[in-house]
Amino acid sequence: MVVTPIIGLEIHVHLATRTKMWCGCALEYGAAPNSRTCPVCLGLPGALPVANQLAIELAMRVGLALRCTIRSFTKWDRKSYYYPDLPKNYQISQYDLPLCEAGHLEFPHDGRIAKVRVRRAHLEEDAGKNTHLTGFSGVDLNRAGSPLLEIVTEPDLSSADEAREFAVQLHRLVHYLGVSEANMQLGQMRFEPNINLRIERDGEVYLTPIVEVKNLNSFRSLQGAIEYEVQRQQEVFLETGVTLASGNKSNRGWDDDRLVTVPQREKEEAHDYRYFPEPDLIPYEPDAAWVADVSEHMPELPIPRTERFISEYKVGPKDAPALVDDRATADLLDDAAAAGGDKATLARQFLGFWAMHANARETTIARLGLSPERLAGLANLVRDGTVSATAAARISEAMLTRSEPAGVLAEEMGLVQVSDAGAVETWVAEALRNNPDAVRDALDNPKKLQRARGFLTGQVMKISGGQADPKVAGDLIERKLAELRPA
Ligand SMILES: [Zn+2]
Incomplete structure (x- = not known):
């Protein structure tokens, strides 16, 4: 029996506009309930929507990055629901003519390039929020009418791992494009995988019923839900033999505590939504020159940037x-290199102590407040052999609170590397004297020589307060050990 999961994703992304999709109400998280509302987003009779131009541009940026075709003629449609948090009783969405269609995303996964086709990306609006209190329920419409981008992929993913990687890449992409904060804890990016299995047994091929898991708001739950469904559907198939027939799609939810999917209401067929063209909005035809302009001003995207960083x-x-993930940090690295910093050394320092300082302060390297020139200065002190890598870490600490260039701090802190043989010799002699075990090991067993050299060089660095040139010290240690070895 050969089992192949077939997975597609629907992704909802909250767009980072200042105002809502169809009205001028501010988009704010955590404001007093119903304080960011007006006749349009309250769905009062006679109130007319006006499309948010920036939301359309942001959606277009994502579409362009995903290599979609941007439709020259698109329209808005009503999708009918009846829910307390949807006062109009319909959502304005896009049905048959979405803004973006037929794109794809390629990304490295598992030693190859995975390609996922994107069926469409369209704009719609979010609903409000129901809150269930003791004895009654409240509705907060601050979120009603927020611009949402819905991205729908073809079912091109074949494992939970691959789906997770796609989600990570897409998350990084929307962040890069400045399209969304995509804070998953706030629900600004949500995933809904469609999952079923292709089962080959005794020369026959079976497809299991499709399950859509709703509203996953972390990479971990996306992966967990898919893994669980793959297992569950296989078991159900073996027990019952039920396969995909029209109408047996179902929705399930993810229980994050028990790590299982649970049944939800059955999925409505498309006609249940009674889609029809939105009479309050005229069809939309994006200006070709504007689309070309947006396309020309796209930043370097994370996947090509990752490849460039690997080689450069x-x-x-x-x-x-880790270097590419935060766009501002990646920009800072490029700027520091442009300011003359040695690239390989800069990258090592970004991955090393700069990342550590940023983590300790719960921020990003870009927000540590360091100029590209100062970063380049510190990197080049190491490249030129003026300070050791260890000393650079100590200087970096001082750079966070002081404004002098790295070179001045190195002098002042006495960290300028000493390669003067006399001084290094004194430190080496002390290191050998203090560590007779390491010396004996190296003499008894030539195979341990390199380890002893490394260890003793570390000791010299410690004794010298990071001032010794480790290369000079290491060479000298090896020479001294050779002298000590009985002939
Ligand atoms: Zn409003």
Whole structure:
């Protein structure tokens, strides 16, 4: 029996506009309930929507990055629901003529390039929020009418791992494009995977019923829900033999505590929504020159940037995403290199102590307040052998609170590397004297020589307060050990 999961994703992204999709109400999280509302988003009779131009541009940026075709003629449609948090009783969305269609995203996964086709990306509006209190329910319409981008992929994913990687890449992409904060805890980006299995047994092919898991708001729950469904659907198929027939799609939710999917209401067929063209809005035809302009001003996207960093900054494929992940930090790295900083050294320092300082302050490297020139200065002190890598870490600490260039701090802190043989010799002699075990090991067993050299060099660095040139010290240690070895 060969089981192949077939997975597609629907992704909802909250767009980072200042105001809502169809009215001028501010988009604010955490404001007093119903304080950001007006006749339009309250759905009062006679109130007319006006499209938010920036929301359309943001949606277009995502579409362009996903290599979609931007439709020259698109329209708005009503999708009917009846829910307390949807006062109009319909959502304005796009049905048959979405703004963006037929794109794809390629990304490295598992040693190959995975390609996921994007069926469409369209604009719509979010609903409000129901809050269930003791004895009654409240409705907050601050979120009603927020611009949402819905992205729908083809079912091109075949594992939970791959789906997670796609989601990570898409999350990084929307962040890069300045399209969304995409804070998943706030629900600004949500995933809904469609999952079923292709089962090949005794020369026959079976498809299991499709399950859509609703509203996943973390990469972990996306992966967990898919893994669980793959297992569950296989078990159900083996027990019952039920396969995909028209109408047996179902919705399930994810229980984050028990790590299982649970049944939800059955999925409505498309006609239940009674889609029809929105009579309050005219069809929309994006100006070709404007689309071309947006297209020309796209930033370098994260996946090509990752590849460039791997080759230019000499970092491994595992480390590169950490440098690319935050766009401002990646820009700062490029700026520091443009300011003359040694690329490989800069990358090592970004991955090393700069990342550590940023983490300790719960921020990003870009927000540490360091100029590209100062970063380049510190990197070049190491490249030129003026200070050791260890000393650079100490200087970096001082740079966070002081404004002098790295070179001045190095002098002042007495960290300028000493390669003068006399001084290094004194430190080496002390290191050998203090560590007779390491010396004996190296003499008894030549195979341990390199380890002893490393250890003793570390000791010299400690004794010298990071001032010794480690290369000079290491060479000297090896020479001294050779002298001590009985002939
Ligand atoms: Zn409003």
